[in-house]
Amino acid sequence: MPELPEVETYKRIIETTCLMKRIIRIEISNTKILQQISPNIIIKQLFNNMILKVDRHGKYLFLKTKSNQWLVLHFGMTGYVTYFNSKEESSSHIRLLVEFENGYHLAYHNQRLFGKIWLINNKGYFIKKLHIGQDALQMTVDNFSDIIRNHKMMIKSLLMNQSLIAGIGNIYADEILFQSNVHPKTLCHRLSKTKRRNIYHNMIDILQTAIDARADFSLYPVSFLIPYREKNGMCPKDGRPLQAIKINGRTSYFCLNHQKLK
DNA sequence: AAAATCACCTGTCCGC
């Protein structure tokens, strides 16, 4: 699930529920997700601690603790968080569970185990070390345009490249190119300045719209491609069948009628 | 330099 709008939504969930509450219990049910740290250390560090704030960079969440560390969450393909009281919430895929002194829980769910959790001291160094680029929503139009101009790869590959632009994944890349009327295989250096700027503005609009809808697809505008991204899907603009091709091993959906390869 | 391929995991859906 989680691209930038989903992760931003998780950020807001945590911000509005979990800040400044003492942690009284930590449960870790999968150690594969933990990166270079043992469950015991995480438990020891989080116990009696609290979350002071939450930052997001691309698809990563950074939970700052009172002890001045960062609990870093990445969600992979299937991760999400929930906040709940008591045991009514039972999921077999909760990998990290934090209980606060008010009796509520923050759960990190992850079915496919592609997610990762770190506990680090230096956020800036972490972002640099993992080669995570500038967050998509923090970019300026000139900044974004220059990145496109300076590469020869396919535009969809660039949009999904986390070291160049952080936060866009397979489905929002499709959405951005669909709204921009650009074929996903268009080579970056062939795009005009006008087109580059147009893609930028669509990117910002789409991400912001998705965030405002709390990444709930059912609340997205009818003009969005996302709900139609499926086998035998139809273009929401003209009703024609969507094309499905593979780019970098990921399925790209687009409408050949108004996303032509020039 | 950039695309394709594979690997990592679990679960579901589709076709024979």
Place this chain on the structure above:
DNA sequence: TGCGGACAGGTGATTT
């Protein structure tokens, strides 16, 4: 009904 394969909103290493 059952089994096998393809596929899923991600990332990283390796090969072409």
